[in-house]
Amino acid sequence: xxxxxxxxxxxxxxxxxxxxxxxxxxxxxxxxxxxxxxxxxxxxxxxxxxxxxxxxxxxxxxxxxxxxxxxxxxxxxxxxxxxxxxxxxxxxxxxxxxxxxxxxxxxxxxxxxxxxxxxxxxxxxxxxxxxxxxxxxxxxxxxxxxxxxxxxxxxxxxxxxxxxxxxxxxxxxxxxxxxxxxxxxxxxxxxxxxxxxxxxxxxxxxx
Amino acid sequence: xxxxxxxxxxxxxxxxxxxxxxxxxxxxxxxxxxx
Numbered sequence: 001x002x003x004x005x006x007x008x009x010x011x012x013x014x015x016x017x018x019x020x021x022x023x024x025x026x027x028x029x030x031x032x033x034x035x036x037x038x039x040x041x042x043x044x045x046x047x048x049x050x051x052x053x054x055x056x057x058x059x060x061x062x063x064x065x066x067x068x069x070x071x072x073x074x075x076x077x078x079x080x081x082x083x084x085x086x087x088x089x090x091x092x093x094x095x096x097x098x099x100x101x102x103x104x105x106x107x108x109x110x111x112x113x114x115x116x117x118x119x120x121x122x123x124x125x126x127x128x129x130x131x132x133x134x135x136x137x138x139x140x141x142x143x144x145x146x147x148x149x150x151x152x153x154x155x156x157x158x159x160x161x162x163x164x165x166x167x168x169x170x171x172x173x174x175x176x177x178x179x180x181x182x183x184x185x186x187x188x189x190x191x192x193x194x195x196x197x198x199x200x201x202x203x204x205x206x207x
Numbered sequence: 208x209x210x211x212x213x214x215x216x217x218x219x220x221x222x223x224x225x226x227x228x229x230x231x232x233x234x235x236x237x238x239x240x241x242x
Binding site for chain 2: 033036037040086089092093096183184187188191192194195198199202206207
């Protein structure tokens, strides 16, 4: 009875706080950096699992890699698509430089161009699936081709979603030279997706 | 030291390095196959 009246009469800092307890934060590692680090590490492990399957099939499959059963991978179209994706990283970088230098026209044009180039890459890849001439269930090679390129395509789709939000915010004037994390983080992700495509393209189409 | 997770600028530089390294690998493979 007495303790209840004390608690009601003298509120402490603990009682003033509403909602869940504040997250513990290390003084050495910034939370955003740690989050991105863990995310990228998990992504590398995910792609690593797919690459392991790819190299396993390359080593053990009796019928080798493409061309097989009269199907050839469209190296040239995929090469042009690679150039489109890499150029989107340049426009992304240009957009962020625009945000840093308070050049809103560069920021908006850069974000929109990046978005369109990324969408072009994805549509070309979907068109490639339509015309490539084999299905994932046809062979182990086909499975890993669709698996790896599809996994990457899913990442491009996520990147495009992030870029869409960032582009809308850029047109609404949300970013300043000091506060542009909403462009910076999708930018880091987009460069990661592009770097991963270079590895995927080289291993799947060239080697 | 280059840390691609620290900023977009460093991530962009990292991408350029990856592109350069893989361009060399592709060139070596294509040359090796030609001979």
